[in-house]
Amino acid sequence: MNKYPVWLNVLVVSILIAGILFALPNLYGSAPAVQLADADRNAISEGQLDNYVRSLSNDGIEPEDAYLKDGRAVIRFNSIEDQQRSGELLRSRYKGEANVALTLAPKLPPWVRAIGLNPMSLGLDLRGGIYVLLEVDMATAIENRMRSYEQDIDDRLREARIRHRVELRDGIVTVRLTSADQLEQVRQIIVNADPNLLIGDGADGRSLTMRMTEAQIKERQDFAIEQNMTTLRNRVDQLGVAEPLVQRQGVDRIVVQLPGVQDPTELEKILTATATLEFRMVDVTGDSSGSRRYPGRDQEAPQVLMREVVASGDEIVDAGFTFTPEGQPAVSITLNSAGGDRMLANTQQNLGKLMSTLFIEWREETVQRGGVTETRKVKTEEIINSATIRGVFKNKFQITGMTQLEARDLAVLLRAGALAAPVYKVDERTIGPSLGQDNIDRGFRAIQIGFIAVIFFMALYYRWFGMIANVALLSNLVFIVAVLSLLGASLTLPGIAGIVLTVGMAVDANVLIFERIREEIAAGTSPQAAINSGYEKALSSIADANITTLIAAIVLLAFGTGPIKGFAITLMIGILTSMFTAIVGTRAIVNFAFGGRKIASVPV
Amino acid sequence: MRLIKHKTTIDFLGATRRKVALAVSALVVVVSIVSLFTHERPLELGIDFTGGILLEVGYPEAADLEAIRSNLAEAGFEDAQVQRFGADNDVLVRLAPQEGIDPDELRENLRLTVAAGTAGVDLRRVEFVSPQVGKELTERGGLAMIIALLLIFIYVMVRFQWKFAAGAVAALAHDVVVTVGFFSIFRFPFDLTVVAAVLAVIGYSLNDTVVAFDRIRENFFKLRGVSAEESMNTSINEMLARTLITGATTLLVLVALLLFGGESIAPFSIALIVGIVVGTYSSIYTASATALALGVNAQDLLEPVKDPDLIDDLP
Numbered sequence: 001m002n003k004y005p006v007w008l009n010v011l012v013v014s015i016l017i018a019g020i021l022f023a024l025p026n027l028y029g030s031a032p033a034v035q036l037a038d039a040d041r042n043a044i045s046e047g048q049l050d051n052y053v054r055s056l057s058n059d060g061i062e063p064e065d066a067y068l069k070d071g072r073a074v075i076r077f078n079s080i081e082d083q084q085r086s087g088e089l090l091r092s093r094y095k096g097e098a099n100v101a102l103t104l105a106p107k108l109p110p111w112v113r114a115i116g117l118n119p120m121s122l123g124l125d126l127r128g129g130i131y132v133l134l135e136v137d138m139a140t141a142i143e144n145r146m147r148s149y150e151q152d153i154d155d156r157l158r159e160a161r162i163r164h165r166v167e168l169r170d171g172i173v174t175v176r177l178t179s180a181d182q183l184e185q186v187r188q189i190i191v192n193a194d195p196n197l198l199i200g201d202g203a204d205g206r207s208l209t210m211r212m213t214e215a216q217i218k219e220r221q222d223f224a225i226e227q228n229m230t231t232l233r234n235r236v237d238q239l240g241v242a243e244p245l246v247q248r249q250g251v252d253r254i255v256v257q258l259p260g261v262q263d264p265t266e267l268e269k270i271l272t273a274t275a276t277l278e279f280r281m282v283d284v285t286g287d288s289s290g291s292r293r294y295p296g297r298d299q300e301a302p303q304v305l306m307r308e309v310v311a312s313g314d315e316i317v318d319a320g321f322t323f324t325p326e327g328q329p330a331v332s333i334t335l336n337s338a339g340g341d342r343m344l345a346n347t348q349q350n351l352g353k354l355m356s357t358l359f360i361e362w363r364e365e366t367v368q369r370g371g372v373t374e375t376r377k378v379k380t381e382e383i384i385n386s387a388t389i390r391g392v393f394k395n396k397f398q399i400t401g402m403t404q405l406e407a408r409d410l411a412v413l414l415r416a417g418a419l420a421a422p423v424y425k426v427d428e429r430t431i432g433p434s435l436g437q438d439n440i441d442r443g444f445r446a447i448q449i450g451f452i453a454v455i456f457f458m459a460l461y462y463r464w465f466g467m468i469a470n471v472a473l474l475s476n477l478v479f480i481v482a483v484l485s486l487l488g489a490s491l492t493l494p495g496i497a498g499i500v501l502t503v504g505m506a507v508d509a510n511v512l513i514f515e516r517i518r519e520e521i522a523a524g525t526s527p528q529a530a531i532n533s534g535y536e537k538a539l540s541s542i543a544d545a546n547i548t549t550l551i552a553a554i555v556l557l558a559f560g561t562g563p564i565k566g567f568a569i570t571l572m573i574g575i576l577t578s579m580f581t582a583i584v585g586t587r588a589i590v591n592f593a594f595g596g597r598k599i600a601s602v603p604v
Numbered sequence: 605m606r607l608i609k610h611k612t613t614i615d616f617l618g619a620t621r622r623k624v625a626l627a628v629s630a631l632v633v634v635v636s637i638v639s640l641f642t643h644e645r646p647l648e649l650g651i652d653f654t655g656g657i658l659l660e661v662g663y664p665e666a667a668d669l670e671a672i673r674s675n676l677a678e679a680g681f682e683d684a685q686v687q688r689f690g691a692d693n694d695v696l697v698r699l700a701p702q703e704g705i706d707p708d709e710l711r712e713n714l715r716l717t718v719a720a721g722t723a724g725v726d727l728r729r730v731e732f733v734s735p736q737v738g739k740e741l742t743e744r745g746g747l748a749m750i751i752a753l754l755l756i757f758i759y760v761m762v763r764f765q766w767k768f769a770a771g772a773v774a775a776l777a778h779d780v781v782v783t784v785g786f787f788s789i790f791r792f793p794f795d796l797t798v799v800a801a802v803l804a805v806i807g808y809s810l811n812d813t814v815v816a817f818d819r820i821r822e823n824f825f826k827l828r829g830v831s832a833e834e835s836m837n838t839s840i841n842e843m844l845a846r847t848l849i850t851g852a853t854t855l856l857v858l859v860a861l862l863l864f865g866g867e868s869i870a871p872f873s874i875a876l877i878v879g880i881v882v883g884t885y886s887s888i889y890t891a892s893a894t895a896l897a898l899g900v901n902a903q904d905l906l907e908p909v910k911d912p913d914l915i916d917d918l919p
Contacts, residue, residue, distance in 0.1 A: 133737065426734040434662065435728040442866035449864055450857030457853060461607075494797055497869055500861045501804060501876065504854035505811075508846075511853075512815065515846045522611075541818040544763060545811040551755050552807030556800060559748035561741065564800045571804065 001528040002595030004588055012588045015580075016475060022482035025108055025119040031064065032083035033076040033105035034090060035242045036098040043071030044098070055093060061086050065105075067113065073098075076105045091240075103242030103260065120484045121243070123492030123566060124429070126443070128436035129259040131562070133427035134228075136252045139171075140422055141224040142217060144314065146171050149194070149210065151308065152338070156189050176207040183208065221252060223314075228423055229254055254423070260433075277313035280305040281346065282354035282386060294358060297382040303356050305383075310346045310355065315339030321411040322398070329407040330398040340395025347392045356386040357399065443496035450500050451477070458507060462514050464603035468589045469510035472581040476506050479577035480570065492566035502574025508545065509582035512538040514604050527602045531594065535587055542583065546575050607848070612841045616888055617833050617896060625889040629778060636785020647788050650795030650871075653742050655701040655735030657711060661718050662726035666692040672718060679717040690867035694728070701735045745799040749780065752806055760810075764817055765904045771895035772813045775886040779809045783879045793871050801875035808854070808876075809883025812847055813891040819843050820892070824902040832901045836892050844888075851884045 004012075036052060038044055052073055053066045063086070065076040077083045083102060091100045104127075106119045124131050150168045153175060157164045162185065165176045175186060186208060190199055196216055200209040212220065229246050232254065236244040245257035283291040283304045290307030318334040335343060346355075361380045387399050399407075454473065458466035480499055484491060517534030525533065553575065556568035594602070615621060640646040651658045661667075669686050672695060676684045681699060689696040697718055702710060711730060719725040753773055760769040783802055787794045819839040827835050855877060862873035 425732070426737045428730075428732040430727075430730040432726060432728045434726055435660065439866060439868070442864055442869075446857075446861045446863075446865040446869075450860035453856040453860060454853050457856060461849065493866075493869060494800060494872070497797070497861060497865065497872055500857050500865070501854070504857035505808065505850070507853050508811070508850040511846050511849050515849075519842070541815045544814045544818055548756060548759065548810040548814055549804075549807035551759060552752050552803050552810070555748050555752040555755065556803050559744050559751070560800065561744075561796075563796055567797070567800045567804075 002531055002591045004591045004595075009588060009592070012584060016478075016585075019475065019479045019482040022117060022486050023478045025106060025112055025117045025485060026481055028107045028109070028112075028119070030104040030106045030119075031076050031078070032080045033074055033103050034083060034087050035101045035103050035105075036073040036075075036090065036094070037101070037237060038071070039097055039099055039237075044068060044073045048098075049073045052090060052094075056086050056089065059085075059089060061089075064107075065110075074103075074105050076107070099237045099240055101240040101242040118485060118488065120481065121488065121490040122436075122440070123490040123495065124257055124259060124436075125431050125493045125563070126436050126440050126491065127259050128431050128433035129257065130261045130431075131427075131429040132256045132258075132425055133249070134232075134254045134256065134423040135426050136221075136224050136228055136254065137422045137424060138221055138224065138252050142171055142212065142220060143168075144312075145212070145220055146173055148309070148312065148338075149173055149197070152193050152342075153190060153210070155308075155342075156193060157186065160185070160189060162186060162189075172209050172211045174202065174207055174209050176202070176204075178206070180206040225252065225254065232256060253426070276360050277316070278358045278360065279310040279312070279343075280308065280356055280358055281310065281350055282306075282356055284353070294356075294381055294383050296386075297359065297384050300383050300385065303354070303383055303386055305356055305358065311335050311339035311343055319411050321407055324398065324400060328400050329402060329404040330400045331402075331407050331411045332396070332398050335395040337395065343397070344392065344394040347389050351389055351392065353389055354386050355389055356383045358382070359384045439493045443493055446500055447477075447496065447503070451503050454503055454507060458510075462510075462604055464593075465510075465514050465517075465586075465590070468586050468593070469507055469514070469582070471589060472510065472578075472585045473503065473506055475585060476574070476578050476581040477503070479581065480573050483573045483577065484570070489569055490566070491570075492563060494563045494567035495570040498567045498570030499574060502571060502578060505549070506574065506578035506582060509538075509542045509578065510586060512541055512545075513582075513586070517602060517604050521602060521604075527599045528595070530602055531590060535583070539583070542579070546579055550575050607845075612844055614841060614844070615837060616840045617837045617893060622889075622893050622896075625893060629886070629890055632785070633778060633781050636781050636788065639785055639788040643788060647784070647794040648791050650793055651698065651731060651733050651738070652796040653738045653745075653794075655733045655738040657699045657702075657714065658729070658731040659697040659711075659714055659718060659727065660689060660729035661695045661697065662728050663693045663695065663722060664724040667695045669695065671721075672697070675717050675720055676714075679713060681714065681717065684714075694867070741796065745796075748799070748803060749806075752803055753777065756806070756810055760814065760817070763814075764821065765900070767895045767898040767900040767904060768817050770898060771891040771893075771900075772810060772817070774894040775813055775883075775891035776806050776809055778886050778890050779805055779879055779883045782882045783875055786878045787871075787875065792874055795871055797869065797872040798875045801872045802879065804876060805879025805883055808880055809887060812850075812883060812887035815846065816840055816843050816887055816892060817895075821905050824905055833896060835902075836896060840888055840892060847884060847887065851880060854880055 036044060046068065049066060049068055052075060053063060056063060056075070061077070061082050063075045063082075064078050065074075067074055075086065077086065087100055087102050090098070094100070108117070108119075146168055150166050150173045153173065154164075154166050157166075157175070162182050163178050164186070167174045167176070175190075177183065177186060183206065187199060190197060190208065190210055196213060197210045198213050200211075201207075202209060225248055229248060233244070233246045236246060236256065236258065239258070239261070241258045241261055243259055245255065247255045247257075249255045283306045286304045288306055291304050292307075293302060293304045296302045315336050315338060316333060320332050322330050322332045324330050359382050385399060385402060451473070455470045458469050458473075460466070462469065477499070480502065484495075513534050516538045517530050520530035520533050521527070550572065553568050553572040556564055557572065560568055667688070669688065673684070673686050676682075676686065676697070683700060685696075685698040687696050688694065695718070697714065699710075699714065711732060715727060715730075719727075753776060756776065757769045757773045760772045780802055783805055784794075786792075787798065816839060819842055820836050823835045823839045823842075824832070827838065830838075858873050858877050858880070862870060862877065865873060
């Protein structure tokens with residue numbers, strides 16, 4: 001009785017070895033390092049990595065280790081001095097090509113890295129950094145879209161020589177006609193412009209209303225989020241942060257996490273400002289209705305621009321730096337079809353004339369008015385480039401007339417800088433590095449002391465069986481760390497609290513089993529039979545108890561944000577791994593130690 | 605070693621004791637609810653829920669709170685709350701949400717003010733939460749509790765029977781009210797981690813209750829010809845050692861977390877410690893007593909016997 005088959009013993013030992021292996025990377029600690037990411041988001045090659053390392057050794061810096069990880073180059077050093085110096089050298093040498101960030105890298109031996117093992121990552125509350133939750137201003141995004149519909153319909157009706165007035169209010173465009181006769185013709189024109197728009201009849205019998213459908217609004221929203229995220233990613237990369245996180249949350253929010261960044265003002269510059277671009281024709285005569293004079297940026301000449309927008313930043317699908325066949329630096333631009341159609345019509349009409357690229361930025365500003373402080377949005381508009389239209393084109397074209405550096409900058413700006421909808425900050429948390437280290441130290445001390453207390457208690461109370469439960473408890477800790485490392489989940493302070501709680505609760509399964517064994521012995525059952533039925537009869541209670549805790553953990557995971565999620569994840573992992581260690585693990589040891597032979601009493 | 609003697613025969617569910625337990629539970633619950641309704645602010649809600657700005661500042665030596673307060677008041681932050689956070693040189697400054705003021709500017713002003721006149725001030729933590737996010741978190745926290753209780757009711761009903769489920773949920777609601785009430789009465793800061801702790805308490809206390817129910821079911825079948833009350837009493841006595849020992853090990857680690865885990869995790873530890881003590885009590889007294897009051901008996905747990913003859917009768 002009480003013998004595990006060989007295969008089961010082998011399985012238990014294999015799982016334990018796997019757990020130790022996956023938890024292993026956490027033992028090596030970390031060292032200062034420099035991380036390089038390609039500015040164009042391509043993967044860094046072995047060749048490039050060699051170049052970086054060679055360029056450093058030319059200056060007498062010998063890195064400890066250098067390798068590629070997730071398309072980025074990581075170069076690790078012995079000292080912070082080497083790291084700082086290398087960071088500066090690489091930054092100046094590879095400006096525009098690679099974004100350089102100072103970070104900490106795990107000191108893994110090459111063989112551990114080769115099999116793809118990684119340590120747990122630490123959450124912001126443990127390593128310090130900034131967390132920001134941004135909300136995208138969807139009302140403005142939708143308003144912008146409707147304004148371009150308004151103009152589109154205005155153009156088309158003018159082309160069809162239909163007398164009309166258009167008006168945009170609260171996201172609804174109203175087209176008023178002089179008579180009802182042309183209503184059907186106008187309806188058809190709107191359908192041609194976009195068959196998905198919702199068209200309604202006005203109360204006066206000679207007007208039509210149009211608005212976006214729910215599906216269109218959703219699509220618009222998704223697009224605005226995507227676009228903002230791309231922009232944020234690029235801007236954040238340029239900040240030189242090692243492992244930035246830019247992630248969508250819910251319908252209209254974006255989470256940005258910048259580990260290691262300490263100064264929130266550094267972030268403000270890139271986060272609160274939102275920008276977009278518009279292509280507009282230069283009004284040479286200066287007397288068209290609605291045209292206005294705009295200043296130029298830096299050396300750029302100011303121009304009077306027409307009111308109509310040929311294409312705007314949110315219609316740019318792609319942009320890149322390139323050279324013309326003549327060897328001039330240029331920015332290649334790809335527009336979506338709506339923008340392309342308008343660009344085609346515009347270039348056919350305006351060949352040889354000047355077209356400008358207008359850069360528009362919104363910034364929040366605080367003003368004092370009559371003793372009351374209020375925030376308002378301030379809009380800055382600058383011409384960044386004006387160029388002559390040299391041919392008829394549609395959705396793909398090039399802008400020339402800039403230096404190489406300017407072209408490169410504009411390409412980045414166009415590709416990433418065109419924020420279609422403004423973002424607002426709704427939540428921000430900055431954790432200093434000293435607090436992060438304190439949290440780690442305190443968290444681990446709490447685990448240690450809690451763990452030791454439980455171990456003493458169990459050994460005292462259940463003697464040899466208590467010691468076996470302690471082995472299970474220790475392996476449970478190893479498994480939690482292993483699973484966290486394997487999932488790439490980050491450890492947070494509430495996560496540590498979850499581990500501590502698990503240590504206390506994980507012994508419950510063993511307490512249930514051991515108490516049952518004691519009961520069986522008291523009832524006069526033989527030692528071996530008592531062990532066996534103790535394990536068997538306690539099983540249903542253990543399962544019930546763990547499933548109910550699991551329900552609470554799942555609800556936490558589903559409804560919790562940030563800190564709560566970290567707690568829920570470690571709690572869930574802890575419950576699952578403890579079921580294995582407390583039931584199967586301890587049984588394997590008990591069977592090995594006491595099974596299959598005559599024992600006088602059970603040391604429980 | 606044994607702390608609890610092998611066969612305890614405490615009459616947990618006896619008529620007098622049940623009345624006393626009911627009175628104690630009712631009293632604690634009523635005190636909790638009264639505290640929640642009579643305080644101007646029912647709970648000392650953290651900025652996770654209220655929104656606002658919070659700074660944790662580390663001073664090189666023991667901080668002079670009065671000086672910091674007067675500095676802040678001079679700079680126009682009269683309503684700033686200033687308090688020590690754990691150590692003498694660690695200070696927490698909190699400001700309610702400010703309508704229409706740029707949060708970045710506000711934070712910068714606050715930072716300069718608290719650092720004024722002292723060298724080597726360490727800005728350990730800055731949190732800015734908009735009231736809008738706070739409101740959402742409050743709603744989500746409440747919703748999470750209700751959903752957890754609902755799911756648990758369903759689970760216990762499927763696994764046992766509705767009278768047990770009602771007993772379990774009554775015990776859990778009791779635990780939640782008392783734990784939250786404790787935070788209200790003693791004015792401990794109630795933040796997001798406390799919500800997590802209360803949900804963990806729900807999980808833990810239920811764990812206790814279900815283990816007792818498991819044994820009650822077993823004894824309902826084993827101890828024939830014994831009243832439901834007696835049978836439940838025996839079950840609770842049999843599980844007493846386990847209930848107390850698991851409670852003890854869990855409390856051990858939580859006390860370690862409270863003492864060594866640092867100030868920011870303290871509310872979490874307190875909530876769990878209170879919750880586990882209350883949860884242990886409630887799984888002994890409240891859960892079973894409620895099921896008993898609802899008239900639970902062995903019949904409720906009997907699976908409907910399928911009559912084999914019926915199958916033969918089918919065409």
